[in-house]
Amino acid sequence: xxxxxxxxxxxxxxxxxxxxxxxxxxxxxxxxxxxxxxxxxxxxxxxxxxxxxxxxxxxxxxxxxxxxxxxxxxxxxxxxxxxxxxxxxxxxxxxxxxxxxxxxxxxxxxxxxxxxxxxxxxxxxxxxxxxxxxxxxxxxxxxxxxxxxxxxxxxxxxxxxxxxxxxxxxxxxxxxxxxxxxxxxxxxxxxxxxxxxxxxxxxxxxxxxxxxxxxxxxxxxxxxxxxxxxxxxxxxxxxxxxxxxxxxxxxxxxxxxxxxxxxxxxxxxxxxxxxxxxxxxxxxxxxxxxxxxxxxxxxxxxxx
Amino acid sequence: xxxxxxxxxxxxxxxxxxxxxxxxxxxxxxxxxxxxxxxxxxxxxxxxxxxxxxxxxxxxxxxxxxxxxxxxxxxxxxxxxxxxxxxxxxxxxxxxxxxxxxxxxxxxxxxxxxxxxxxxxxxxxxxxxxxxxxxxxxxxxxxxxxxxxxxxxxxxxxxxxxxxxxxxxxxxxxxxxxxxxxxxxxxxxxxxxxxxxxxxxxxxxxxxxxxxxxxxxxxxxxxxxxxxxxxxxxxxxxxxxxxxxxxxxxxxxxxxxxxxxxxxxxxxxxxxxxxxxxxxxxxxxxxxxxxx
Numbered sequence: 001x002x003x004x005x006x007x008x009x010x011x012x013x014x015x016x017x018x019x020x021x022x023x024x025x026x027x028x029x030x031x032x033x034x035x036x037x038x039x040x041x042x043x044x045x046x047x048x049x050x051x052x053x054x055x056x057x058x059x060x061x062x063x064x065x066x067x068x069x070x071x072x073x074x075x076x077x078x079x080x081x082x083x084x085x086x087x088x089x090x091x092x093x094x095x096x097x098x099x100x101x102x103x104x105x106x107x108x109x110x111x112x113x114x115x116x117x118x119x120x121x122x123x124x125x126x127x128x129x130x131x132x133x134x135x136x137x138x139x140x141x142x143x144x145x146x147x148x149x150x151x152x153x154x155x156x157x158x159x160x161x162x163x164x165x166x167x168x169x170x171x172x173x174x175x176x177x178x179x180x181x182x183x184x185x186x187x188x189x190x191x192x193x194x195x196x197x198x199x200x201x202x203x204x205x206x207x208x209x210x211x212x213x214x215x216x217x218x219x220x221x222x223x224x225x226x227x228x229x230x231x232x233x234x235x236x237x238x239x240x241x242x243x244x245x246x247x248x249x250x251x252x253x254x255x256x257x258x259x260x261x262x263x264x265x266x267x268x269x270x271x272x273x274x275x276x277x278x279x280x281x282x283x284x285x286x287x288x289x290x291x292x293x294x295x296x297x298x299x300x301x302x303x304x
Numbered sequence: 305x306x307x308x309x310x311x312x313x314x315x316x317x318x319x320x321x322x323x324x325x326x327x328x329x330x331x332x333x334x335x336x337x338x339x340x341x342x343x344x345x346x347x348x349x350x351x352x353x354x355x356x357x358x359x360x361x362x363x364x365x366x367x368x369x370x371x372x373x374x375x376x377x378x379x380x381x382x383x384x385x386x387x388x389x390x391x392x393x394x395x396x397x398x399x400x401x402x403x404x405x406x407x408x409x410x411x412x413x414x415x416x417x418x419x420x421x422x423x424x425x426x427x428x429x430x431x432x433x434x435x436x437x438x439x440x441x442x443x444x445x446x447x448x449x450x451x452x453x454x455x456x457x458x459x460x461x462x463x464x465x466x467x468x469x470x471x472x473x474x475x476x477x478x479x480x481x482x483x484x485x486x487x488x489x490x491x492x493x494x495x496x497x498x499x500x501x502x503x504x505x506x507x508x509x510x511x512x513x514x515x516x517x518x519x520x521x522x523x524x525x526x527x528x529x530x531x532x533x534x535x536x537x538x539x540x541x542x543x544x545x546x547x548x549x550x551x552x553x554x555x556x557x558x559x560x561x562x563x564x565x566x567x568x569x570x571x572x573x574x575x576x577x578x579x580x581x582x583x584x585x586x587x588x589x590x591x592x593x594x595x596x
Binding site for chain 2: 104110277
């Protein structure tokens with residue numbers, strides 16, 4: 001609730017840049033929540049989540065620019081397409097654990113990056129631009145206007161949050177939590193562990209691709225940088241500093257990282273050093289992240 | 305369209321040279337991963353530091369050979385510092401924490417290099433002794449690249465001898481096979497691992513200086529080389545010297561020939577190979593441990 005109020009407040013008062021930033025944060029929040037679903041709740045650490053983000057964006061680009069689909073149709077289609085790809089990949093890899101899963105997700109992510117970096121149809125390393133935005137004139141809005149885009153993005157983020165909260169509190173979510181804590185025990189109780197992990201993997205991927213499509217809408221541009229492994233790494237950082245294993249955590253982390261990134265790089269060219277040190281400190285000393293620390297102060301029991 | 309034998313040999317040598325570079329880098333990372341189950345994403349950072357320290361040493365002393373000798377030692381020292389201050393505490397932790405902290409170190413490393421040496425691409429000139437080209441099959445080929453190949457092979461040989469013929473080598477092999485057992489036999493595994501870790505850092509630094517006259521050095525080169533190195537470690541098999549050698553030769557050749565023959569698909573193929581190995585033979589092609 002507080003975050004929503006903050007978002008609305010920012011939207012109201014901030015100028016052009018602030019609203020653009022808000023849209024950026026909302027997209028990052030969706031992306032981060034999707035990763036946390038996989039890592040914090042599902043226990044699967046992925047260094048290739050940016051693959052799905054990029055696939056969503058590139059699918060949108062491909063459908064609208066090459067097949068001339070209307071963007072309003074292409075967006076959900078892109079999410080579904082990515083979901084299919086994620087399902088296929090997930091089937092191959094969700095049984096892997098720990099180090100192997102990390103490395104294979106890294107490999108898949110880089111495969112995607114390498115593909116799009118070379119593929120001339122999709123613009124190679126320079127990417128594609130000119131992706132059409134969804135026409136909201138019926139609702140009186142225009143996505144090219146950062147204020148309107150911010151509203152759409154924040155609304156989307158809120159809906160994702162609510163949906164995920166429902167999911168986590170549901171029986172499905174309970175099983176997933178149980179799996180994370182002790183897969184052996186869950187299996188002994190007759191639970192199809194791999195199916196649940198696959199489901200979590202696919203859902204997380206589709207949400208990431210949703211974020212990706214929104215990003216393509218925001219900038220009208222896609223490039224292989226969306227998929228590179230360091231993007232996945234930065235996403236993991238966002239989730240960690242925000243607080244893994246919650247939903248508000250990643251939102252906070254996304255906001256914190258984006259703001260710090262912009263603010264620090266305006267102040268010093270060496271923002272990476274500060275972020276790196278800050279991040280290491282968090283991992284070592286405040287493993288529950290910003291949200292976890294706040295939750296301990298404010299509430300008895302952390303909310304979802 | 306078959307390439308003529310001269311350019312084939314040239315590409316072969318290029319692949320070999322790139323393979324040797326990957327070998328120097330991957331062997332350190334591989335042994336650390338196999339031995340300590342520790343993923344050190346900051347390994348590339350030591351490579352980068354080796355290159356830049358070498359650059360400074362050349363600037364100060366005017367001698368490439370001094371730089372080649374000293375920069376790796378400095379890299380090893382920095383690695384030891386990392387280890388003592390930070391990484392030691394991560395030994396028992398989850399893979400994720402190790403990945404995250406070493407990933408954070410990458411960030412710090414890049415900016416530190418930028419702060420000290422600036423943002424631009426640099427180069428070190430090859431030493432006068434090796435600056436010429438040698439004629440191979442009628443084509444000129446830089447003598448320096450042959451030196452890199454020779455260096456890699458010599459290092460490989462020395463490492464193999466060290467592993468097979470010395471006490472420390474035996475300890476390391478025992479530790480890779482069964483760490484708990486080795487420790488319970490009273491062997492100071494932690495000290496051995498620390499030694500191996502420093503050796504890995506030394507090798508990374510060596511790779512950095514050695515390759516500087518061939519490739520550009522720039523902040524961010526650590527990230528660029530990290531992925532091929534990881535692929536080599538995965539394909540060859542963590543913890544295995546022979547695996548690292550095989551893996552680096554394979555990947556080195558694949559990338560070099562791939563770039564020439566199938567430029568659009570080369571990178572993609574490399575990652576696909578990594579995926580295949582992870583799925584079908586997760587222990588790698590020549591694993592150190594016999595996975596039952």
